[in-house]
Amino acid sequence: MLEVHPHDTDWVKQRLQGLPQIHKNAVMNHYKKQPNRREANTHIREVTRAISKVLGHNSTHIYCVNIEDNDYQIKANHHARQCAIIEGKFHSASLFKVYSAIVRYVTAYQLKPHPLPDTVLSNLQDDNLTQDELVKVLGVIKRACDASWWKPKLRKLHNKQIETVSRLLNLVNKHRGIYASDTNVEAYLTQWKSNRELLENTLATNELDYSVSLAELSDLNVSNPKIRKAELMVRIRGFEDYSLEMGYKGVFLTMTTPSKYHRSFAKSGTENPKWQGATPLDGQDYLNRTFQRIRASLNRNQITPFGFRVAEPHHDGTPHWHLLLFVPAEQQEQLIQTFQEYCLEEDGDEQGAKDCRFKVEYIDSEKGSATGYIAKYVTKGVDGEGIEHDLYGTDSVSAAIRIRVWASCWGIRQFQQIGGVGVTQWRELRRLDKITDQSLQWVEDIRLAADESNWCRYTELMGGVFCKRDEQLIRPLYAHKKLQLKDDNSNKSRETTKGETVQQPKVNLVCLTTHSGIAAINPEITEINSGLVPKIPKKRTETNPVITEIGSGMITENPAIFTESTVNQPLSSNTSTEQLKTNKYGDEFMTQLKGIVCLGFEIITRVHEWTLSHSDAGGEKCSNLEFCQ
Known part of the structure; x- marks a missing residue:
């Protein structure tokens, strides 16, 4: 078996610098099987050149493949700073030049920038952007200057590179690492463990002061x-x-x-x-x-x-x-x-x-x-x-x-x-309890089929396997997230600074648009998500004044709010100024699943508002993370 020549030791070590040890061992095993020194060194050059190509480098220098988790944040910060420098450098130039320079930088590191429609790109080149198109272009630049946008993309890219190099060295097969490389399997198990700990230490609290960890909620849905x-x-x-x-x-x-x-x-x-x-x-x-x-x-x-x-x-x-x-x-x-x-x-x-x-x-x-x-x-x-x-x-x-x-x-x-009908409606229907209003018996039939896990019956009632999505009797209801802004007559500000805890508003059913003859159950005395999330303890036992005020009509045993309004339109409020919530880059409105739509009737299955907070090992709440539903 061929050994490394003393004169080649430093050269080989330099060529393999930055590779995980398992990859170095694989390269050296092939090296030692070569018939002579020349063939062995040629093999080293070819392999390192191929690995450099996988990593997106033109030179034969490998750089570092075996990086740790904290290195992702360091690299993300570096790239964000470089993009900020590029933006500042071209600040006086046209927006098209700034955008082009940012895109070239991002793609040079094997990543794809946030996509833009062809019409926006054409108008950008002609310097004829509308206000909405300008916001989208600026969103691409803001992402590139944000380390939190870079970090997950760098992690995902690195995992693919590790796997590609492992396949290149024939380390993924049933005799070594079946299906996936041992390096990536170990990395993903560590990441999954870290994710689980984060879920266990993150509490979701609704307006009733009911708290539950995200790990418990995760165990109650298809994440399990x-x-x-x-x-x-x-x-x-x-x-x-x-x-x-x-x-x-x-x-x-x-x-x-x-x-x-x-x-x-x-x-x-x-x-x-x-x-x-x-x-x-x-x-x-x-x-x-x-x-x-x-x-x-x-x-x-x-x-x-x-x-x-x-x-x-x-x-x-x-x-x-x-x-x-x-x-x-x-x-x-x-x-x-x-x-x-x-x-x-x-x-x-x-x-x-x-x-x-x-x-x-x-x-x-x-x-x-x-x-x-x-x-x-x-x-x-x-x-x-x-x-x-x-x-x-x-x-x-x-x-x-x-x-x-x-x-x-x-x-x-x-x-x-x-083929077939949607599963989202199926999951939302299973969150509901029995619907007692006779005029909506057809909805109850579909809900019952879903609740009994009868997919065959559910498919038939929804229109059959060949029914188009837009023609299905029940469709998902998505709505834009809203920011609750300060009212002129209110003495409480909705504005918070980073690290402050957001005061959760109570759901006021009087403010919700309700069709005549249809009553909504107060979510404060309703159990949410039957069979899907832990039951919320009842805080009140008195009669709901909203139901009394609305009058006789349909009373259900679920937290749904029925409205007869246009599909996917936000619910209106008369007591607060509402503004649609955008992402952190300001170029896209944030939407969320609210419930289902049944021939014009909106059934709101997600009525509670939740605040996420991080807790330490002792269970004490720390900082507010996000206001969400």
Whole structure:
């Protein structure tokens, strides 16, 4: 085995400076396998040149790859200062020159600036901006001068670079680090632990002085892997039941990428000579493009399947898709032929393409359920519980963690519904209790189907799997966030300085627009989010004067406020001056999910106003973080 020549020791050390130790070891292992000193040094030069290219540098100097968390903030501060200097340097020049200089600086570090519409860019170049367009351009510049905008982007970019270098050195395969590199897995586990501690130490307090940690709230929604998996299985099973009622046939398809996207062989783990430097993101882009062309072809032939898609990695991180689709029996063969044609269009003549590139499994409901075909892939991608090991013999729980790291690192969406109605309305309806007004019995029927986890019935009542989003009976309600400004007759100022605690206003239902004959329940004596968040203790037991004042009408057992107003319009108030809330850069209004819209009626499912505050280990509140709902 070849050893480093004494005259080359300093040179090799300099070439590998800044690499994590695991990467250095991989490079030196290849170095020692070379036949002679010249080939070994040539290998070092080629590898370091390739790594520099991954990091976006033209020189062969690697710079630092193995950086710590605090270094992100240092780098973010540096870039923000440099952009501020650029802005000051071109202050007297045209705005187009300033914007162009900022964009060049950001893109030089492999990041994308905040996008602007083509019309804005054209008007910027012609120096013919409107006031709204000027605000958007200034927002791009402000972002580049803000360290908090740089930091998460630098972290995400660095994770991708680490993973790309690891794949370059063939460190991602079932013999070394399956699905994702050990370096990134360790980094993500540390980050997830830090995020969990932050959630546990952050308290949300509403206007009733009810406090709960964000960690508890996170455990009650789809952020919890168990709830996420359960909801996915309910939706998949609902689609299967719907297809049986419609007389459709199910088919389970697998799409994978050509050989040039795969880094190494599955059995031996040795390097694939056809690999051309593609990343998992390149493989995902290929699958997306192929599927878009398949759907376009199917639409031309009036074939509209519905079902679910699951993306998961091969042992070396290269993605592949599993699709559970339902179509009429007479269209099944044409659908399969279309998939096969497009999946084999690129490099379809290479060895093994016809056997591995596209696979079909026909589902016979008499032998087993369609949901069972995809259940293990859902479990593998969420928490791994319920199965012993994956295809490569890795412990299922460990494999699930590495798959989640893989998806987070590359920004790959693991699960996607194809066709069908929206899940946002489903989740909002499950926050409500029984609706007793007979005129809205149709809403109650849909709510009951959602509450009973009957996705099949819910889909039918919402308009069916082929119902367009704008034509569904219930749609999400989004509204702009508002700032509560000081009223002339008020002795309390709504303005606060950094670090002050915001005084939470009480929800005044008298000020809310309410349709005649429809009563709203006072949120101060209502339990919020039935089954989703902890019940809020009741503070009052007396009769709600608002209900008495509105008169007879619909009384519900939920905190919803029903209005008959235009969709997605903010609720009006007569007692305070309201102003729409923008982001910190002032170029976009902030919106939030408020509830659902049912044929003109707005049902507000999120009525409480919350303040986030950070607490130390002893549970004492520290500084106010944000006023939110």
